[in-house]
Amino acid sequence: MKITDRKTEIVNVSAKLFKEKGYSAVTMRDIAQAMDIKAASLYNHIKSKQEILVLIIIEIAEEFTNVMNEIVASEISSIHKIERVIDLHIDITLRNPDALACLNNDWMHLEDNDLKYFIKMRNDYEQSFRNIVKNGILKNEIVNLNIEVIIFSTLSTLRTLYIWYDKTKSLNEKILKSNMKKVLLNGII
Amino acid sequence: MKITDRKTEIVNVSAKLFKEKGYSAVTMRDIAQAMDIKAASLYNHIKSKQEILVLIIIEIAEEFTNVMNEIVASEISSIHKIERVIDLHIDITLRNPDALACLNNDWMHLEDNDLKYFIKMRNDYEQSFRNIVKNGILKNEIVNLNIEVIIFSTLSTLRTLYIWYDKTKSLNEKILKSNMKKVLLNGII
DNA sequence: ATTTTTAACTAACACTTGTTAGTTTGTTAT
DNA sequence: ATAACAAACTAACAAGTGTTAGTTAAAAAT
Numbered sequence: 329m330k331i332t333d334r335k336t337e338i339v340n341v342s343a344k345l346f347k348e349k350g351y352s353a354v355t356m357r358d359i360a361q362a363m364d365i366k367a368a369s370l371y372n373h374i375k376s377k378q379e380i381l382v383l384i385i386i387e388i389a390e391e392f393t394n395v396m397n398e399i400v401a402s403e404i405s406s407i408h409k410i411e412r413v414i415d416l417h418i419d420i421t422l423r424n425p426d427a428l429a430c431l432n433n434d435w436m437h438l439e440d441n442d443l444k445y446f447i448k449m450r451n452d453y454e455q456s457f458r459n460i461v462k463n464g465i466l467k468n469e470i471v472n473l474n475i476e477v478i479i480f481s482t483l484s485t486l487r488t489l490y491i492w493y494d495k496t497k498s499l500n501e502k503i504l505k506s507n508m509k510k511v512l513l514n515g516i517i
Numbered sequence: 518m519k520i521t522d523r524k525t526e527i528v529n530v531s532a533k534l535f536k537e538k539g540y541s542a543v544t545m546r547d548i549a550q551a552m553d554i555k556a557a558s559l560y561n562h563i564k565s566k567q568e569i570l571v572l573i574i575i576e577i578a579e580e581f582t583n584v585m586n587e588i589v590a591s592e593i594s595s596i597h598k599i600e601r602v603i604d605l606h607i608d609i610t611l612r613n614p615d616a617l618a619c620l621n622n623d624w625m626h627l628e629d630n631d632l633k634y635f636i637k638m639r640n641d642y643e644q645s646f647r648n649i650v651k652n653g654i655l656k657n658e659i660v661n662l663n664i665e666v667i668i669f670s671t672l673s674t675l676r677t678l679y680i681w682y683d684k685t686k687s688l689n690e691k692i693l694k695s696n697m698k699k700v701l702l703n704g705i706i
Numbered sequence: 707a708t709t710t711t712t713a714a715c716t717a718a719c720a721c722t723t724g725t726t727a728g729t730t731t732g733t734t735a736t
Numbered sequence: 737a738t739a740a741c742a743a744a745c746t747a748a749c750a751a752g753t754g755t756t757a758g759t760t761a762a763a764a765a766t
Contacts, residue, residue, distance in 0.1 A: 349541075352542035366744075368725080368745075377725090434539075469706070473705070485670045495665050495669070499663060516701070544753065557717090557756080558713065561714075710764080711763080712763075713761095719756075720753100724751090726748085727748085729746080732743090734740080735739085
């Protein structure tokens with residue numbers, strides 16, 4: 329087995345195309361053309377178009393879930409936990425922006441068990457974050473504003489980082505992380 | 518001409534469907550079914566599927582553009598300008614969340630001149646916001662962090678508000694606006 | 707009362723979609 | 737040298753796509 333086999337290539341090429349036009353607008357012929365082969369040849373490596381979507385989304389969703397569980401279990405302050413969540417999002421965004429775009433925009437095209445599984449992971453993830461913030465407010469580490477506003481303003485920024493990937497490429501990773509923490513935690517005034 | 522004629526109905530129904538599954542995944546038969554008519558009947562009112570998308574997106578994009586131009590021209594502090602931008606996003610989100618979702622996710626399916634026009638409005642809008650922030654930093658009203666980080670953390674939160682529409686419905690508009698300003702401007706610590 | 711308009715319909719079109727079957731070719735293992 | 741495999745190909749299909757043409761029935765305008 330080669331390090332990046334043909335199947336992985338298909339997944340990566342597809343993620344890029346899905347990012348640009350969305351899952352439904354990308355055809356198997358589009359994917360094939362981007363790889364310089366015919367559409368039917370794709371089926372030597374993958375089972376269906378849907379399988380490509382699953383491979384792109386589920387793996388990365390599981391990574392978010394696993395690291396979030398580590399963060400929740402760790403014995404650090406709420407602020408520090410949030411900082412680790414920020415790092416997590418930036419890490420994954422820098423490593424795989426195409427897959428993240430796909431996860432954000434095309435998750436609803438997952439089917440059956442994959443869809444259920446994804447939604448459960450997403451709900452659990454949000455609930456974990458909510459608990460971190462809730463604890464932070466209780467311990468007076470975090471300001472006592474409406475908790476949903478805090479959660480969605482933070483998460484929506486982190487989730488859509490991939491859109492700004494091109495611009496953030498000019499910043500290095502460390503500076504991006506420290507600036508992001510200051511902006512999200514201390515505000516801009 | 519009735520207050521909401523059949524064409525407007527089609528646009529509204531379509532926006533809702535586009536929000537759920539994306540422009541490409543929604544068929545004319547889907548739209549027709551949601552209106553309890555046959556697909557061919559839609560063409561008594563609209564020219565094409567593409568026209569529906571244009572009607573949904575361009576009007577709302579122009580509203581953003583117009584109000585942003587007013588804000589830029591007004592003689593108020595940078596902070597106050599940003600607060601007015603926050604109000605603008607919340608106003609439009611509460612009034613028309615479906616269209617906003619569509620604008621955010623499906624703008625790339627606009628064609629030719631509509632696509633060019635939209636991209637120009639979007640770039641101009643971002644540039645206007647960038648200038649507001651830049652001025653704020655110069656006048657020491659805003660903290661001197663990387664300007665792109667400030668811009669995208671603020672705008673990405675405002676742009677994806679529609680996702681949280683259901684949850685924000687429990688808050689009233691005034692509280693949502695004041696909480697959002699505090700979180701975005703002063704941070705959460 | 708007659709014409710025009712509105713808004714629905716049925717039927718069909720040309721094209722695109724994801725996918726399958728069967729075949730071919732070059733590479734790897736025996 | 738031979739067998740097995742990997743990965744491409746051509747050809748085709750059944751279903752679904754946006755859209756057009758022509759028709760019909762009720763409402764509005766004359």
